[in-house]
Amino acid sequence: MRCRRAQQMMTTAVDGELEPRRRRALDAHVAACESCRRELAATERMLSVLEALPMEAVVAEGLEQATLRRVRLAAAEEEERARAKWWRAWLPVPAVALATAAVAVLAFGVLRYSTGVSGPSGVSQSPGSHQDRVARAPAAASTPSPTARAEAPKAVDRPNEPPSELTAAPDKFMNLHILRNLEKLEHFEAIQTTTLDDEPATPGGDAQPSNG
Amino acid sequence: MAPASVSEMKRPPGDPAMSADEAVPADAMPAGAAADPDVALMLRVQGGDETAFQELFRTFSPRVLQYARRFVGSDAQAEEVTQDVFVQVFRFRHRYRPQSRLSTWVFTIATNLCLNELRRPERRLRVDIWDRRRDTEERREGPQLADPNAWTPEEGAATRELARQLEAAVTALPPKQRAALLLSRVDGLAYRDVADALGCTEGAVKALLFRATQSLKKTLREHL
Numbered sequence: 001m002r003c004r005r006a007q008q009m010m011t012t013a014v015d016g017e018l019e020p021r022r023r024r025a026l027d028a029h030v031a032a033c034e035s036c037r038r039e040l041a042a043t044e045r046m047l048s049v050l051e052a053l054p055m056e057a058v059v060a061e062g063l064e065q066a067t068l069r070r071v072r073l074a075a076a077e078e079e080e081r082a083r084a085k086w087w088r089a090w091l092p093v094p095a096v097a098l099a100t101a102a103v104a105v106l107a108f109g110v111l112r113y114s115t116g117v118s119g120p121s122g123v124s125q126s127p128g129s130h131q132d133r134v135a136r137a138p139a140a141a142s143t144p145s146p147t148a149r150a151e152a153p154k155a156v157d158r159p160n161e162p163p164s165e166l167t168a169a170p171d172k173f174m175n176l177h178i179l180r181n182l183e184k185l186e187h188f189e190a191i192q193t194t195t196l197d198d199e200p201a202t203p204g205g206d207a208q209p210s211n212g
Numbered sequence: 213m214a215p216a217s218v219s220e221m222k223r224p225p226g227d228p229a230m231s232a233d234e235a236v237p238a239d240a241m242p243a244g245a246a247a248d249p250d251v252a253l254m255l256r257v258q259g260g261d262e263t264a265f266q267e268l269f270r271t272f273s274p275r276v277l278q279y280a281r282r283f284v285g286s287d288a289q290a291e292e293v294t295q296d297v298f299v300q301v302f303r304f305r306h307r308y309r310p311q312s313r314l315s316t317w318v319f320t321i322a323t324n325l326c327l328n329e330l331r332r333p334e335r336r337l338r339v340d341i342w343d344r345r346r347d348t349e350e351r352r353e354g355p356q357l358a359d360p361n362a363w364t365p366e367e368g369a370a371t372r373e374l375a376r377q378l379e380a381a382v383t384a385l386p387p388k389q390r391a392a393l394l395l396s397r398v399d400g401l402a403y404r405d406v407a408d409a410l411g412c413t414e415g416a417v418k419a420l421l422f423r424a425t426q427s428l429k430k431t432l433r434e435h436l
Contacts, residue, residue: 011425012418015396017403042429042436049374050382051397056274057281059294064269067295071265071302078303 001029006036010043250314258305269298272315275398276322282394283326285383293329297322312408315399320409323391330387374435381431385424392420 006029012018013026030036253271256264276297280290300321308317382390388410395406396417407414429436 007426008418008422011421012403015403015421017418039429043425045436046374046378046425046428046432049371049378050393052371053375053379053397055278055398057278057290059270059273059277060291063277063291063294064266064273067269067273067298068266070295070299074299074303 001025003029003033003036006030006033007039010040011047013040014044014047248310248314251310254305254308254314255310257302258308265302268301272318273298275315276318279319279322279394279398280326282379282382283323283387283390284329289329293322293325296325300325313405316401316405316409319395319398319401323395323409327387327391370435374432377432377435378428381428384431385427389420389424389427392417393424396421 006026009018009022009026013023018026030040250271253264253268257268273294277290277294280293280297281287284290284293297318301318304321308314382393385393391410392406395401395409396403401409403414403417407417410417410420412420
């Protein structure tokens with residue numbers, strides 16, 4: 001063993017952490033090497049003094065109180081976080097319930113509206129209803145015949161059988177959103193003569209169709 | 213002082229990767245751990261026993277404070293570090309695993325906080341009045357030794373001088389060497405525990421200790 005290697009092992013040996021085989025090798029080297037013997041003695045003395053130094057300090061009362069105060073604060077923060085976590089965990093439940101209720105109300109409203117419009121109730125029979133107008137529109141645009149007008153209410157009575165006008169020109173009777181609200185439009189008469197595919201054939205030329 | 217973040221802290225031994233909310237299952241405790249009073253104390257802290265934490269503070273704070281004093285070289289900063297250590301111990305109490313010694317875990321936290329303290333830039337600007345205040349008996353005569361009867365009066369005087377020089381020389385060591393040296397003297401921590409605390413291998417600990425003792429011997433040559 002060389003002196004350098006022996007010196008590398010000295011602290012580990014003094015601390016009792018050297019493997020027995022290496023310890024034997026070190027002892028053998030130190031027995032034969034005066035300078036390493038002195039070095040080992042110096043290491044032992046230094047480490048023994050280091051270990052003799054007090055390992056404990058006197059802790060002031062104030063330090064303990066200050067630490068415990070901070071720990072209590074940390075505990076309170078922890079509790080608060082735990083409470084917030086609980087709320088976060090339960091928050092989705094009312095949100096989902098609200099969303100479900102909103103969807104249900106919406107669905108109910110849509111259902112009522114659609115059945116009220118297309119059903120045989122008095123709503124569709126009113127003279128100003130849009131279906132009537134839509135049914136009348138092509139008749140007015142092409143050949144106004146009294147039979148066609150008379151057939152329109154029949155179509156309402158039997159929704160499974162579309163009127164002949166609708167069969168002949170279905171694109172004119174598309175159940176578009178815009179058509180349901182035609183009566184609200186300012187230039188209704190102009191729009192009546194408009195089809196989706198064509199440019200508006202406005203009588204006055206200044207009325208533009210709404211794109212709904 | 214700002215406490216070290218969890219990510220910045222080296223992980224204490226005993227599977228610290230798990231979340232703070234996980235509790236230690238009783239059957240996961242090794243047989244010897246239940247008999248260790250420190251572990252039993254920590255388990256009480258984990259169980260929410262408030263008096264247990266105070267007990268834990270009184271058990272460990274004298275050693276932690278002394279360790280921090282030697283590490284950061286200032287009494288005021290050492291007290292701040294000690295406070296932070298115990299706040300961290302409380303905050304991360306659920307991460308402690310009884311498989312490792314409690315002192316290893318506590319001193320791992322202490323080491324990380326001391327290293328953080330040494331890295332703080334404002335530290336260089338701070339004027340520490342503690343050093344002037346303590347420039348009294350202890351500074352003149354050297355620190356009190358744990359067992360003054362171990363030396364004769366003549367040896368005692370020389371040893372006290374050596375101890376005083378040694379204290380100063382330890383504070384001048386590079387932080388990692390200082391940590392390894394102090395940890396290996398504290399509470400009889402084995403090299404394996406020191407390696408755990410520093411997040412390195414036992415071989416690295418041996419190398420750090422070799423360099424530290426070589427440096428100290430060089431500084432204190434005339435006293436040895």
